[in-house]
Amino acid sequence: MVKPLGFELDDKRVKRAGLDYWPHLDLKVYQGVDEFFETHKNKPMALLSSHGTKSYTEIEFEPGIFLIFGKESVGLSPEITHKHPDQLYKIPLFSEHIRSLNIANAVAVVVYEGIRQIADLS
Numbered sequence: 001m002v003k004p005l006g007f008e009l010d011d012k013r014v015k016r017a018g019l020d021y022w023p024h025l026d027l028k029v030y031q032g033v034d035e036f037f038e039t040h041k042n043k044p045m046a047l048l049s050s051h052g053t054k055s056y057t058e059i060e061f062e063p064g065i066f067l068i069f070g071k072e073s074v075g076l077s078p079e080i081t082h083k084h085p086d087q088l089y090k091i092p093l094f095s096e097h098i099r100s101l102n103i104a105n106a107v108a109v110v111v112y113e114g115i116r117q118i119a120d121l122s
Helices: 012-017 033-039 078-083 103-121
Strands: 045-048 066-068 088-090
Touching: 045 103, 066 103
Parallel strands: 045 066, 045 088
Antiparallel strands: none
């Protein structure tokens, strides 16, 4: 997770939401995006944005890939999307009346596509 967060990690609602898996997480919190990208600059990443031109199904998932999502309210910053244009992917929306998916649904869609692809490899 990258600060600033929109919530407190010690909030009982956060812990309750992840009750089943919270003890199994290896949670790392970064002080900002620069620290995160510098720490992981040579790691595989896919950034999810409505500005992406490739579908999330085109991500080449592999163990250890970082899936980067922005804030639910504003998405990824233009600074990030401009620095990583080849790593931008989107979830296609099939109606002009839908602007975006909420973050929980977007994460679920992409993570389970990754699980499907990686499971197909084994």
